Amino acid sequence: MVRAPCCDEATVKKGPWTTEEDEILKEYIEKHGPGNWRNLPTKAGLNRCGKSCRLRWTNYLRPDIKRGKFTDDEERLIIHLHSLHGNKWSMIATKLAGRTDNEIKNYWNTHIRKKLLMMGIDPVTHRQRTDLDLPNLITVTNGLNLGNNITNPFESALRLQDVANLAKMQLNNVLLQAISQGPLLANFDSLSSILGINALQTGLVSSIFQPNFSNSNVFSSNTLNQGFDVSYEDQICNLGSDRNIPCSTDGSLVFNTSEAPPLVAASPEEMAQPTVSLSTYSNLSNLSEASEQLNLSDLVDENFGWKDILDQLS
DNA sequence: AATCGAGCCAACCGCGGTTCC
DNA sequence: TGGAACCGCGGTTGGCTCGAT
Numbered sequence: 001m002v003r004a005p006c007c008d009e010a011t012v013k014k015g016p017w018t019t020e021e022d023e024i025l026k027e028y029i030e031k032h033g034p035g036n037w038r039n040l041p042t043k044a045g046l047n048r049c050g051k052s053c054r055l056r057w058t059n060y061l062r063p064d065i066k067r068g069k070f071t072d073d074e075e076r077l078i079i080h081l082h083s084l085h086g087n088k089w090s091m092i093a094t095k096l097a098g099r100t101d102n103e104i105k106n107y108w109n110t111h112i113r114k115k116l117l118m119m120g121i122d123p124v125t126h127r128q129r130t131d132l133d134l135p136n137l138i139t140v141t142n143g144l145n146l147g148n149n150i151t152n153p154f155e156s157a158l159r160l161q162d163v164a165n166l167a168k169m170q171l172n173n174v175l176l177q178a179i180s181q182g183p184l185l186a187n188f189d190s191l192s193s194i195l196g197i198n199a200l201q202t203g204l205v206s207s208i209f210q211p212n213f214s215n216s217n218v219f220s221s222n223t224l225n226q227g228f229d230v231s232y233e234d235q236i237c238n239l240g241s242d243r244n245i246p247c248s249t250d251g252s253l254v255f256n257t258s259e260a261p262p263l264v265a266a267s268p269e270e271m272a273q274p275t276v277s278l279s280t281y282s283n284l285s286n287l288s289e290a291s292e293q294l295n296l297s298d299l300v301d302e303n304f305g306w307k308d309i310l311d312q313l314s
Numbered sequence: 315a316a317t318c319g320a321g322c323c324a325a326c327c328g329c330g331g332t333t334c335c
Numbered sequence: 336t337g338g339a340a341c342c343g344c345g346g347t348t349g350g351c352t353c354g355a356t
Contacts, residue, residue, distance in 0.1 A: 016324075016350085038341070054342080055325065090344060105345075106323055318356080326348070333341075
């Protein structure tokens, strides 16, 4: 069955609404209510499609619509709700008073999505990505190092230390992936002692190599966040990722080794982005080179120990 | 001053679900 | 009960703005 067009496309007006049209529509709805949207244009004296009238009213003219920039709280809420409901914009909009689904959708696509990508978080799965965009990170880092004027607001928002920390986390992922794929099992003890400076890494390595590792090994956020200024807590709790990992009332994050932060590939949608796959960095000389390019030794604190790890693995 | 490109967002399109007759 | 009409949603488009060159 072919659906009949909702209005005569040849004669009906399209495009931006004029203030006169807005006034007519507003006045009519305030007086009579929307009723049947299809009949509304005729009754109101508008040469518009009913669908267009409905959209104009719900997205712009409705009196309860809030205007202006999204607040940080609203942004956090959107991220949280998106992690729960996905692209169900109308559902998300019901939780944000005065915001329309269209407005939220636009804000997500133009702001939040990019922000998450720059943080190495997949905006579809809300998880840390493993297919790293190190070249982009290098660009950002170098730009900041050179004191260039960064015009991208998100780049400028990323302080130098943040970039270093993001790099650290991403290198962590690369290392752990390399470890899990390589013939390094025999060296696990020495690796573990090296990685021991970082409970997160130890926990992950333990999970990788010891499937039966006790679930009762619980790390507190204080331990977990050693070496990270940008904490997983921030990523998981504050950014609203929903992984069923409990955040205790005092704000500390608790998860056990069987629930170590999952390392996930980018979702298919994000794979379309020009990123570099993990395999690019699977051999250690490339990884070392990437690390050198990032000038991490100048950026990160000495306790991180990534250089030791690389030396040991080489 | 002109041109170009990126970012943004209002508006449109097409589809699926629901309601009505 | 089934088909037509209607509504609402999510994805996409197109035009405007603004900064860079």
